[in-house]
Amino acid sequence: MDKYQLFHQLHHQPTGFVLANAWDLSSAQFIQTAGAKAVATTSWGIAASLGLADGENISFKTQIALVKSLTEHLHIPLSVDIESGYSNDPLQISQNVLALARLGVVGINIEDSDKATNALRSIEQQCTIISEIKKVLNENGFGRLFINARTDTYFLSESPFQATLERAKAYQDAGADGLFVPGLTNIEQMTNLANAIDMPLNVMAMNNFNSAKAAFAGGAKRFSLGNSLYDLVGNTIKDTLTQIEN
Secondary structure: OOHHHHHHHHHOOOOOEEEOEEOOHHHHHHHHHOOOOOEEEOHHHHHHHOOOOOOOOOOHHHHHHHHHHHHHHOOOOEEEEOOOOOOOOHHHHHHHHHHHHHHOOOEEEEEOEEOOOOEEOOHHHHHHHHHHHHHHHHHOOOOOOEEEEEOOHHHHOOOHHHHHHHHHHHHHHHOOOEEEOOOOOOHHHHHHHHHHOOOOEEEEOEOOEOOHHHHHHOOOOEEEOOOHHHHHHHHHHHHHHHHHHO
Protein backbone atom coordinates (compact mmCIF):
# COMPACT_ATOMS: atom_id res chain seq x y z
CA MET A 1 0.00 0.00 0.00
CA ASP A 2 1.47 3.36 -1.01
CA LYS A 3 1.09 6.64 0.91
CA TYR A 4 -1.87 7.82 -1.15
CA GLN A 5 -3.78 4.60 -0.50
CA LEU A 6 -2.94 4.70 3.21
CA PHE A 7 -4.08 8.29 3.57
CA HIS A 8 -7.38 7.65 1.79
CA GLN A 9 -7.92 4.46 3.79
CA LEU A 10 -7.51 6.36 7.07
CA HIS A 11 -10.53 8.48 6.08
CA HIS A 12 -12.72 5.50 5.20
CA GLN A 13 -12.08 3.07 8.05
CA PRO A 14 -14.91 2.23 10.51
CA THR A 15 -13.58 4.62 13.12
CA GLY A 16 -11.99 8.02 12.69
CA PHE A 17 -8.35 8.99 13.10
CA VAL A 18 -6.53 11.77 14.88
CA LEU A 19 -4.27 13.88 12.66
CA ALA A 20 -1.55 15.75 14.52
CA ASN A 21 -0.22 18.98 13.04
CA ALA A 22 3.47 19.92 12.86
CA TRP A 23 5.11 23.30 12.33
CA ASP A 24 8.69 22.24 11.58
CA LEU A 25 10.80 19.16 10.97
CA SER A 26 11.47 18.33 14.61
CA SER A 27 7.79 18.48 15.59
CA ALA A 28 6.90 16.32 12.58
CA GLN A 29 9.55 13.79 13.56
CA PHE A 30 8.24 13.68 17.14
CA ILE A 31 4.75 12.97 15.76
CA GLN A 32 6.12 10.24 13.48
CA THR A 33 8.14 8.65 16.30
CA ALA A 34 5.01 8.59 18.46
CA GLY A 35 3.49 6.16 15.98
CA ALA A 36 1.24 8.44 13.95
CA LYS A 37 0.11 6.99 10.64
CA ALA A 38 0.10 10.42 8.97
CA VAL A 39 0.99 14.01 9.77
CA ALA A 40 -0.21 17.42 8.61
CA THR A 41 1.16 20.93 8.82
CA THR A 42 -0.44 23.80 10.71
CA SER A 43 -0.22 27.18 9.00
CA TRP A 44 -0.87 28.89 12.34
CA GLY A 45 2.02 27.05 14.01
CA ILE A 46 4.42 27.60 11.12
CA ALA A 47 3.69 31.32 11.06
CA ALA A 48 3.92 31.61 14.85
CA SER A 49 7.24 29.76 14.90
CA LEU A 50 8.59 32.47 12.58
CA GLY A 51 7.15 35.32 14.64
CA LEU A 52 4.29 36.00 12.24
CA ALA A 53 0.50 35.93 12.39
CA ASP A 54 -1.48 33.30 10.51
CA GLY A 55 -3.02 34.26 7.18
CA GLU A 56 -0.49 33.61 4.40
CA ASN A 57 2.08 35.90 6.02
CA ILE A 58 4.81 33.38 5.24
CA SER A 59 5.76 33.26 1.57
CA PHE A 60 4.91 30.29 -0.60
CA LYS A 61 8.66 29.92 -1.14
CA THR A 62 9.04 29.41 2.62
CA GLN A 63 6.19 26.91 2.52
CA ILE A 64 7.90 24.96 -0.27
CA ALA A 65 11.23 24.88 1.58
CA LEU A 66 9.60 23.50 4.72
CA VAL A 67 7.57 20.88 2.86
CA LYS A 68 10.68 19.74 0.97
CA SER A 69 12.46 19.22 4.29
CA LEU A 70 9.51 17.26 5.66
CA THR A 71 9.07 14.96 2.67
CA GLU A 72 12.80 14.22 2.62
CA HIS A 73 12.84 13.08 6.25
CA LEU A 74 9.42 11.54 6.91
CA HIS A 75 8.19 8.11 5.88
CA ILE A 76 4.52 8.62 6.80
CA PRO A 77 2.01 10.48 4.58
CA LEU A 78 2.11 14.28 4.76
CA SER A 79 -0.83 16.63 4.18
CA VAL A 80 -0.18 20.35 3.82
CA ASP A 81 -2.25 23.31 4.99
CA ILE A 82 -2.03 25.76 2.08
CA GLU A 83 -4.54 28.20 3.60
CA SER A 84 -6.41 29.82 0.68
CA GLY A 85 -3.84 28.79 -1.90
CA TYR A 86 -1.60 31.89 -1.82
CA SER A 87 -3.64 33.47 -4.60
CA ASN A 88 -7.19 34.09 -5.78
CA ASP A 89 -6.35 32.91 -9.29
CA PRO A 90 -7.44 29.27 -9.80
CA LEU A 91 -4.60 28.70 -12.29
CA GLN A 92 -1.95 29.96 -9.86
CA ILE A 93 -3.43 28.03 -6.96
CA SER A 94 -3.45 24.81 -8.99
CA GLN A 95 0.22 25.33 -9.88
CA ASN A 96 1.03 25.88 -6.20
CA VAL A 97 -0.68 22.59 -5.36
CA LEU A 98 1.14 20.85 -8.20
CA ALA A 99 4.47 22.07 -6.81
CA LEU A 100 3.61 20.49 -3.46
CA ALA A 101 2.44 17.28 -5.14
CA ARG A 102 5.79 17.00 -6.90
CA LEU A 103 7.51 17.11 -3.51
CA GLY A 104 5.55 14.05 -2.38
CA VAL A 105 2.67 15.34 -0.28
CA VAL A 106 -0.47 13.19 -0.31
CA GLY A 107 -3.04 15.80 0.65
CA ILE A 108 -3.85 19.49 1.06
CA ASN A 109 -6.31 21.70 2.91
CA ILE A 110 -7.69 24.52 0.76
CA GLU A 111 -9.75 27.24 2.47
CA ASP A 112 -12.71 29.16 1.04
CA SER A 113 -11.95 32.47 2.75
CA ASP A 114 -10.30 35.34 0.92
CA LYS A 115 -7.20 36.55 2.76
CA ALA A 116 -7.49 40.02 1.16
CA THR A 117 -11.06 40.64 2.35
CA ASN A 118 -11.39 38.22 5.30
CA ALA A 119 -14.71 37.15 3.78
CA LEU A 120 -15.90 33.89 2.27
CA ARG A 121 -15.27 33.43 -1.43
CA SER A 122 -18.38 32.80 -3.45
CA ILE A 123 -19.35 29.16 -3.85
CA GLU A 124 -18.80 29.47 -7.60
CA GLN A 125 -15.30 30.88 -7.15
CA GLN A 126 -14.25 28.17 -4.71
CA CYS A 127 -15.71 25.41 -6.89
CA THR A 128 -13.72 26.74 -9.83
CA ILE A 129 -10.58 26.61 -7.69
CA ILE A 130 -11.23 23.03 -6.55
CA SER A 131 -12.08 21.89 -10.07
CA GLU A 132 -8.92 23.46 -11.48
CA ILE A 133 -6.77 21.85 -8.78
CA LYS A 134 -8.31 18.46 -9.55
CA LYS A 135 -7.85 18.95 -13.30
CA VAL A 136 -4.17 19.90 -13.01
CA LEU A 137 -3.44 17.07 -10.58
CA ASN A 138 -5.09 14.54 -12.88
CA GLU A 139 -3.21 15.84 -15.90
CA ASN A 140 0.12 15.46 -14.10
CA GLY A 141 -0.38 12.03 -12.55
CA PHE A 142 -1.31 13.17 -9.04
CA GLY A 143 -5.03 12.48 -9.20
CA ARG A 144 -5.00 10.55 -5.94
CA LEU A 145 -3.85 13.54 -3.88
CA PHE A 146 -6.48 14.15 -1.18
CA ILE A 147 -8.19 17.53 -1.54
CA ASN A 148 -9.62 18.49 1.84
CA ALA A 149 -11.99 21.38 1.20
CA ARG A 150 -12.01 23.64 4.23
CA THR A 151 -14.94 25.95 4.78
CA ASP A 152 -14.78 28.83 7.24
CA THR A 153 -18.55 29.13 7.55
CA TYR A 154 -18.50 28.55 11.32
CA PHE A 155 -16.20 31.55 11.66
CA LEU A 156 -17.72 33.88 9.06
CA SER A 157 -21.37 32.96 8.40
CA GLU A 158 -24.46 34.03 10.37
CA SER A 159 -26.18 30.71 9.54
CA PRO A 160 -23.20 28.37 9.59
CA PHE A 161 -24.91 24.99 9.36
CA GLN A 162 -27.01 25.81 6.30
CA ALA A 163 -24.10 27.61 4.66
CA THR A 164 -21.84 24.64 5.34
CA LEU A 165 -24.31 22.16 3.92
CA GLU A 166 -24.71 24.17 0.72
CA ARG A 167 -20.97 24.55 0.25
CA ALA A 168 -20.21 20.94 1.16
CA LYS A 169 -22.35 19.53 -1.62
CA ALA A 170 -20.96 21.99 -4.14
CA TYR A 171 -17.35 21.27 -3.17
CA GLN A 172 -18.00 17.54 -3.38
CA ASP A 173 -19.34 17.93 -6.91
CA ALA A 174 -16.30 20.05 -7.81
CA GLY A 175 -13.94 17.21 -6.91
CA ALA A 176 -13.11 17.53 -3.21
CA ASP A 177 -12.21 14.32 -1.37
CA GLY A 178 -13.09 15.53 2.11
CA LEU A 179 -14.77 18.39 3.98
CA PHE A 180 -13.00 20.28 6.76
CA VAL A 181 -15.16 22.41 9.07
CA PRO A 182 -13.11 24.07 11.83
CA GLY A 183 -15.35 25.63 14.46
CA LEU A 184 -17.98 22.92 14.19
CA THR A 185 -18.41 21.54 17.72
CA ASN A 186 -22.15 20.82 17.92
CA ILE A 187 -22.48 17.04 17.78
CA GLU A 188 -26.03 17.04 16.39
CA GLN A 189 -25.05 19.36 13.56
CA MET A 190 -21.94 17.27 12.98
CA THR A 191 -24.04 14.13 12.60
CA ASN A 192 -26.54 15.80 10.29
CA LEU A 193 -23.74 17.13 8.10
CA ALA A 194 -21.88 13.81 7.98
CA ASN A 195 -25.08 12.05 6.95
CA ALA A 196 -25.80 14.59 4.21
CA ILE A 197 -22.50 14.27 2.33
CA ASP A 198 -20.68 11.44 0.59
CA MET A 199 -17.18 12.35 1.67
CA PRO A 200 -15.42 12.14 5.04
CA LEU A 201 -15.95 14.96 7.52
CA ASN A 202 -12.96 16.55 9.25
CA VAL A 203 -13.34 18.70 12.39
CA MET A 204 -10.72 20.41 14.52
CA ALA A 205 -9.86 20.55 18.20
CA MET A 206 -10.92 23.85 19.79
CA ASN A 207 -10.57 25.32 23.26
CA ASN A 208 -14.10 24.15 24.08
CA PHE A 209 -13.93 20.92 22.08
CA ASN A 210 -11.04 18.50 22.45
CA SER A 211 -12.66 15.06 22.38
CA ALA A 212 -11.86 13.01 19.31
CA LYS A 213 -14.10 10.27 20.68
CA ALA A 214 -17.09 12.63 20.71
CA ALA A 215 -16.28 13.82 17.20
CA PHE A 216 -16.11 10.27 15.87
CA ALA A 217 -19.39 9.41 17.58
CA GLY A 218 -20.85 12.42 15.79
CA GLY A 219 -19.80 11.09 12.41
CA ALA A 220 -16.46 12.78 11.84
CA LYS A 221 -13.76 10.66 10.26
CA ARG A 222 -10.79 12.94 10.92
CA PHE A 223 -9.99 14.96 14.02
CA SER A 224 -7.26 17.53 13.42
CA LEU A 225 -5.30 18.92 16.33
CA GLY A 226 -4.64 22.23 14.59
CA ASN A 227 -2.34 24.42 16.66
CA SER A 228 -2.98 22.42 19.87
CA LEU A 229 0.47 20.82 19.98
CA TYR A 230 2.22 24.10 19.24
CA ASP A 231 0.35 25.73 22.11
CA LEU A 232 1.11 22.77 24.36
CA VAL A 233 4.84 23.03 23.70
CA GLY A 234 4.83 26.75 24.43
CA ASN A 235 2.88 26.31 27.65
CA THR A 236 5.13 23.44 28.74
CA ILE A 237 8.23 25.59 28.27
CA LYS A 238 6.71 28.46 30.25
CA ASP A 239 5.50 26.16 33.05
CA THR A 240 8.83 24.36 33.27
CA LEU A 241 10.85 27.58 33.48
CA THR A 242 8.46 28.96 36.11
CA GLN A 243 8.87 25.82 38.22
CA ILE A 244 12.67 25.92 37.91
CA GLU A 245 12.88 29.60 38.83
CA ASN A 246 10.65 29.09 41.85
